[in-house]
Amino acid sequence: MAVLQMQRISICALKKNRKAILEKLQSMGVMEVSQFLEEDEDFRRMDTANARSSFEKAAASVDRALDILQIYAPEKKSMLSSLAGKELVDQKRYQQIIGDKETLLRTANQIQSLDRERAEQKSEILKLENSIESLKPWLPLEVPMDYEGTTHTEMLLGTMPGECSLEQIYSAIAEKAPEAQGYEAHIVSAGQEGTYLTVFCLREEARQVEEALRSRGFARPSQILQQVPAAARSEMESEINSRELKIEEIEQQLAGLGVSRESLKLLADYYRVRADKYEVLGTLPQSERTFFISGYVPEKYTDKLKSALEGRYDCVVDVEKLKEDEEAPVLLQNNSFSESAEGILESYGLPAKGEVDPTAIMSVFYVFLFGLMLSDAAYGAIVSIACGAALKKFPRMEAGMKKSLKLFFWCGLSTLFWGVMFGGYFGDVVNVVSRTFFGNQVEIPALWFIPLNDPMKLLIYSMLFGLIHLFTGLGIKGYMCIKDNRYLDFFCDVVLWFLFLIGLIIMFLPTDIFASVAGVKIVFPEFVNFLGKAFAIIGVVGILLMSGRENKNFGLRIALGAYDLYNVTGWLSDVLSYSRLLALGLATGVIAQVVNQMGSMAGNGIFGVILFIVVFIVGHTLNLAINLLGAYVHTNRLQYVEFFGKFYEGGGRMFNPFKENTKYADIKED
Amino acid sequence: MILESLGIVYALLGAACAVFLAGAGSALGVGIAGQAASGVVSEDPSKFAKVLIMQLLPGTQGIYGLLVGFITLSKIGIIGGGAVEISPSTGLLILAACLPIGIVGLISGKSQGKTAAASIGIVAKKPDQFGKAMLFPAMVETYAILALLISILAVSGIQV
Numbered sequence: 001m002a003v004l005q006m007q008r009i010s011i012c013a014l015k016k017n018r019k020a021i022l023e024k025l026q027s028m029g030v031m032e033v034s035q036f037l038e039e040d041e042d043f044r045r046m047d048t049a050n051a052r053s054s055f056e057k058a059a060a061s062v063d064r065a066l067d068i069l070q071i072y073a074p075e076k077k078s079m080l081s082s083l084a085g086k087e088l089v090d091q092k093r094y095q096q097i098i099g100d101k102e103t104l105l106r107t108a109n110q111i112q113s114l115d116r117e118r119a120e121q122k123s124e125i126l127k128l129e130n131s132i133e134s135l136k137p138w139l140p141l142e143v144p145m146d147y148e149g150t151t152h153t154e155m156l157l158g159t160m161p162g163e164c165s166l167e168q169i170y171s172a173i174a175e176k177a178p179e180a181q182g183y184e185a186h187i188v189s190a191g192q193e194g195t196y197l198t199v200f201c202l203r204e205e206a207r208q209v210e211e212a213l214r215s216r217g218f219a220r221p222s223q224i225l226q227q228v229p230a231a232a233r234s235e236m237e238s239e240i241n242s243r244e245l246k247i248e249e250i251e252q253q254l255a256g257l258g259v260s261r262e263s264l265k266l267l268a269d270y271y272r273v274r275a276d277k278y279e280v281l282g283t284l285p286q287s288e289r290t291f292f293i294s295g296y297v298p299e300k301y302t303d304k305l306k307s308a309l310e311g312r313y314d315c316v317v318d319v320e321k322l323k324e325d326e327e328a329p330v331l332l333q334n335n336s337f338s339e340s341a342e343g344i345l346e347s348y349g350l351p352a353k354g355e356v357d358p359t360a361i362m363s364v365f366y367v368f369l370f371g372l373m374l375s376d377a378a379y380g381a382i383v384s385i386a387c388g389a390a391l392k393k394f395p396r397m398e399a400g401m402k403k404s405l406k407l408f409f410w411c412g413l414s415t416l417f418w419g420v421m422f423g424g425y426f427g428d429v430v431n432v433v434s435r436t437f438f439g440n441q442v443e444i445p446a447l448w449f450i451p452l453n454d455p456m457k458l459l460i461y462s463m464l465f466g467l468i469h470l471f472t473g474l475g476i477k478g479y480m481c482i483k484d485n486r487y488l489d490f491f492c493d494v495v496l497w498f499l500f501l502i503g504l505i506i507m508f509l510p511t512d513i514f515a516s517v518a519g520v521k522i523v524f525p526e527f528v529n530f531l532g533k534a535f536a537i538i539g540v541v542g543i544l545l546m547s548g549r550e551n552k553n554f555g556l557r558i559a560l561g562a563y564d565l566y567n568v569t570g571w572l573s574d575v576l577s578y579s580r581l582l583a584l585g586l587a588t589g590v591i592a593q594v595v596n597q598m599g600s601m602a603g604n605g606i607f608g609v610i611l612f613i614v615v616f617i618v619g620h621t622l623n624l625a626i627n628l629l630g631a632y633v634h635t636n637r638l639q640y641v642e643f644f645g646k647f648y649e650g651g652g653r654m655f656n657p658f659k660e661n662t663k664y665a666d667i668k669e670d
Numbered sequence: 671m672i673l674e675s676l677g678i679v680y681a682l683l684g685a686a687c688a689v690f691l692a693g694a695g696s697a698l699g700v701g702i703a704g705q706a707a708s709g710v711v712s713e714d715p716s717k718f719a720k721v722l723i724m725q726l727l728p729g730t731q732g733i734y735g736l737l738v739g740f741i742t743l744s745k746i747g748i749i750g751g752g753a754v755e756i757s758p759s760t761g762l763l764i765l766a767a768c769l770p771i772g773i774v775g776l777i778s779g780k781s782q783g784k785t786a787a788a789s790i791g792i793v794a795k796k797p798d799q800f801g802k803a804m805l806f807p808a809m810v811e812t813y814a815i816l817a818l819l820i821s822i823l824a825v826s827g828i829q830v
Contacts, residue, residue, distance in 0.1 A: 347801025452741075455822055580815045583734070586822065590737045597749065626733065629726055636801065637808040 003357045006328035006655075007302050010294040013315030018284075018291050021313055022277055025293075027669060028308065029659025030301040032329050033280050035294055043285035043292065052278040058105065059271035062264055063663075065108035068115045072251050073258025083405075085396040087665040089266065094667050097263045104267045107260050114257075118250045121243045128236045128243075131223070135236075137189045137196040138221075138229040145225045153182075154206040156199040157224075161217040164195050169213070173199075176212030180205045265664035273660045280658055295658070296328055327353050331655035338363040340406035348640050349650025356480055358648055362639055365469055366407070369638055371414025372465070373584040373631040375451075376424040376592060379624050380415025383408055396666075411631075421448040422585070426620055427592025436600040437609065451585055458582045460518050466578025467505075469638070470571070473646030474498065480647065492546040500539020501571060506532025540565065574642045580634050588627045595619030673758060678746060680761030684768035685742035688821065691772035692735025692814075695779025699728025702783035706790040717793060720800055724790045727807040731771075731779035734818040738771045741825050754830050767824035774817035782810040 009031065013021055025031055039045055097104070137159075138145065149155045160169070169185045183201035190196065201209045210218070225232045285292045297305055297319075306317045322328055330350040332342050334357070341363035351357050374380065387409040391402065419425065423446025434442040451458040478494035481487070506528060508514055515521040524532075548560025599615035602608040644650075660667065707721035740749075742764060747754045756764075785807045792803035 344801070347799075455826055459819070459823070576816065577812060579819045580812070583815045583818045583822070587730075587733055587737050590740055591733060594736070594740050626726065626729065629723060630730055633727065633804055633808050634811075637805060640801075640805055641809075 002333060003351055003355075003652075004331045004333050004655075005299040006296045006322060006331075007299050008294065008320050008322055008326075009297045009302060009305065010292070010318045010320075011309065011315055012290060012292050012318075013309075013313055015286065015289055015291055017313040017315065018281075021293075021309060021315065022281065024308060025305075026273065026277055026280075026658055026660055028301075028305065029657050030305060031295045031297045031658055032656055033283065033293065033295040033658045035283050035285065035292075037285045037292060037294070039285060042287045044287075045284065046282060046286060048278040048282035052275050052282065055271045055275035055278060059268050059275060061112065062105070062108045062268040062271065065111040066261065066264055066268065068111050069254065069258055069261055069264070072254035073256075073261070075258075075261065080390065080394075083390055083397055083401060084394045085398045085401075086662065088396060088668055089665045090668055094266055097266050098270050100263075101267055101270065104260065104263055107257060108264060108267070111254060111257055114250050114254055118247055118254075121247050121250070125240050125243050125247075128240050132233055132236055134223060135225070135229050135233055137191070137194075139189075139233065141188050141198065141229050144227050145221070145229060149200070149203070152203055153200050154203045156201065156206065156210050156213070156218075158197065158213070158218050158220045160195040160197060160213070162194065163190050163192060168216075169197065169199070172216045173209055173212045176215050177205070177208040180209050180212070183209055269660075269662040269664055269667075272662060276658070276661055296322075296655070298331055298655075327653070329655040330652035332357055332359060334359050334363075337410065340403045340410060341366050343400055343403050343407070344636060344639065345650075346654070348644060348648075350652035350654055352649060352651040354480075354484065355648065355650070355652070356476065356483070358476060358644070361472060361476065362643065363407075363410075365472070365643065366635055366639060367410045367414045369465070369469075369581065370411040370631050370635045371416075371418040372462075372581050373634060374411075374415040374588055374627055375418040375422050375585040376426065376588050377416050377419025378424075378426045378429075379588070379620075379627070380412045380417070380419050382412070382624065383415060383628070384412030387412060418585075420446075422446050422589070423450050424589050424592070426616075427589055427596050429592075429596050429616070432596040432600050433612075436612070437604055451582065452589060455582060455586065456517055456519065458585065459579060462578045462581035463575050465581065466575050466638075466642070469578070469643055470574055470646060471498070471501075473643045473648075477647035488549075492542065492549065496539050496542040496546065498539075499535045500543060500568070503532045503534070503536025503539055504568075507536060574645070577642055578638065580638075584627070584630055584634060587630070588623065591623045591627070592620065595623060677756035677758045677761035680758065681742065681746045681756055681764040682748065684761075684765035685739040685746075685748075687765070687772040688735045688742065688768040688775075689739035689772075690735075692738075692775025692779065693732040695776035696729050696732030696735075697779075698776075699731070699779040699781075699783025699786065700725060702780070703728055703786035703790060706787035710790055710794045713794070717797060720793050720797065721790050724786050724793060724804065724807070727786050727804070727811070728779050728782040730811060731775035731782070731814045734771050734814055735775050738768055738818065738821045738825060741822065742768060745825060745828075745830060756830060760828065760830060763828050764825060767821055767828060769821075770817040770824075771814070771821040774814055778810055778814040778817075782807050782814075785810050 011021065037043060143155070145157060147155050147157075166185055166187060169187075173180060173183060173185075181202060183199055183205070185197055185199045188196040188198060199209060199213065227235070280293075302319050306319065309315055310317050332339070332345070332350070334342060338360040341359055344366065345357075345359050345362065371380065374383075387405045391397070391405055391409065397405070423444055425444060430444050431441055434440065449457060474494055474497060478490050481490035481494060506524065509522045510524055510529065543565050544558060544561035546561065547564035548557035551557045551560060595615060596619075598619065599612040600608070602611045703725040707725045710721050711718050743749045746756060746764065789803040789806050792799055
């Protein structure tokens with residue numbers, strides 16, 4: 001329920017123990033490295049950039065190999081496997097696999113080169129297929145495309161644009177080359193895209209004839225084969241076949257390499273961990289024989305760290321309190337229930353220096369308000385069971401995911417609770433089913449009341465819950481002021497506001513407006529009314545005088561006080577904002593009712609039952625999904641804007657320890 | 671004569687306004703946000719779940735409209751048994767009660783869509799700021815919720 005106290009730990013040790021100590025620190029994972037020594041004549045930093053980048057490259061290359069394996073030897077993954085988290089691997093097995101890292105790295109390279117080769121074969125096949133395509137119109141030709149002709153004749157081979165007939169060709173030649181004597185044209189094939197033809201003519205007239213044809217758009221083909229087109233095609237086809245066989249072979253080979261996936265994963269992690277180690281190594285100031293490392297460690301781990309190092313190596317471990325102006329990284333610690341809401345806090349911002357960790361209080365409100373917004377017993381049960389089952393099935397789930405699921409588990413329970421209070425079970429499914437299919441209406445009565453029948457009541461309660469939430473926020477602000485010994489701030493910014501607001505509320509409750517909204521007339525005894533007025537007046541005057549207390553100028557001070565008083569409208573809109581509790585709660589219930597109503601439209605009978613089941617499943621899934629989203633977004637908003645707005649700023653830096661940052665597997669410590 | 675019997679028509683018009691105006695607002699908003707979301711997914715498919723949530727945020731106005739429409743329909747007895755006799759003035763009252771969620775739903779749905787599109791930009795560049803990015807569209811929605819509240823209170827407060 002708090003931010004963990006950090007301490008600075010500094011270790012000075014002999015260089016011969018450097019590797020062992022760094023690895024120990026990394027495997028313990030409790031220290032965030034932060035050096036404060038500058039380089040000087042004796043202490044120099046080592047340049048590890050090269051070693052580090054080579055490890056990073058190796059890790060990336062193994063990752064690529066794994067991606068390729070995933071294509072050719074796909075690992076079976078269920079939809080939920082992303083929840084499973086990292087595997088736990090024995091130290092012994094890990095060492096054994098890493099011991100053989102040269103072979104493994106070769107395997108990784110082999111996988112990549114096989115993949116490259118496959119891509120090359122693919123592109124060759126594509127090229128061949130294109131050639132075949134462009135050869136198609138020439139297929140009826142029975143001589144090689146580069147046929148020289150005979151002693152006296154020459155073959156002109158080419159295309160004419162569009163579809164043209166023999167007569168057109170002959171007339172073209174006759175018109176443009178009237179002196180030409182002997183020529184004969186053959187159309188090989190003709191189509192919309194052009195006419196493919198050969199013209200035989202006398203050798204000495206060949207240029208004239210070609211010129212004549214050219215004037216009508218004749219062109220030689222871009223690709224001239226030295227073979228008869230049909231033969232060329234069958235040759236290319238057989239080449240495609242053989243390349244396809246080759247590809248199949250490569251794919252089989254790759255699929256066969258799938259067995260080394262596990263080892264490759266460990267190898268990638270190994271390189272990743274080493275790259276991290278070298279990154280830290282590069283920051284260490286080192287003299288000829290010693291090195292120096294310093295960083296933040298949570299107080300509760302310092303003894304453990306000290307004893308792990310001091311006995312075993314020649315080193316000095318120095319633990320000290322943080323300096324006043326030092327901004328330590330933030331690590332939260334909460335009980336099992338509250339820690340589930342840490343993710344929500346993190347995404348707003350961790351507590352800055354001097355701020356308290358509001359997670360514990362926030363988690364209670366979070367679960368409470370979330371349930372109120374969703375408020376359907378069946379939906380709550382579904383959410384809880386789903387999250388509970390996932391938590392049970394995947395005990396090694398990634399920490400952040402685990403926290404979120406745990407939070408939704410609790411939120412589901414809260415939803416169940418509110419559903420029972422308001423009598424919502426898939427909306428009004430019990431009523432509808434009993435009425436439609438069994439003839440007499442059965443109803444599960446609400447434990448408290450049905451919001452749709454009395455929305456004003458829930459509205460009043462929503463605002464009451466909101467007021468409690470907001471006052472808690474203001475209270476935390478007061479607590480922080482007292483903790484820092486800022487008693488004047490405590491009095492002016494917290495106590496006066498409490499007086500002012502409580503006074504206003506006491507004055508408001510007996511009015512006719514409230515009575516007409518709530519349906520109850522509240523009559524306070526005279527002295528309470530007086531007290532209310534007194535509180536409000538003390539509050540107003542106090543705030544007016546004290547808000548601008550940092551200002552010497554009296555006029556300005558009053559003006560600032562008046563401006564601060566204007567914040568009462570902020571309080572009003574904050575409280576009104578909690579009306580979303582009612583709106584979202586009603587939305588869930590009413591849409592569920594719409595779904596049930598639609599489902600029961602076909603009445604009783606087989607068709608009616610089938611329709612009901614289909615509409616029920618689709619409709620309620622949709623409703624649950626959209627209202628879960630709504631409840632999540634708006635509970636967050638109430639925490640972030642209304643609640644945190646009263647006391648919390650955030651802006652702390654997350655504790656980022658030097659540890660084994662693996663991607664695929666965790667190594668079990670012995 | 672015919673004017674006397676128009677009460678139910680006004681009331682139904684109210685329900686229709688609530689549903690179609692707010693629904694149109696949501697459709698516009700979800701559409702705008704969807705365009706931005708598709709852009710992000712085309713670059714980085716792994717952000718699909720996050721941007722989908724963002725895209726859905728402006729979808730609630732349509733649901734609020736449906737909510738008011740449904741309450742109105744069951745109030746005037748068009749669904750759930752026996753249509754009631756509604757005088758023209760009551761019908762107009764119901765029509766007026768439906769207007770807040772209709773009009774605010776239309777405008778806020780579209781605006782929320784634009785804000786959601788901008789927030790999708792945040793998710794694209796800084797995925798870890800998802801929590802904050804989600805807040806901006808949620809701010810716009812407040813006003814739809816306030817309108818919904820008044821519509822619900824007004825519809826359920828009118829004596830038929």
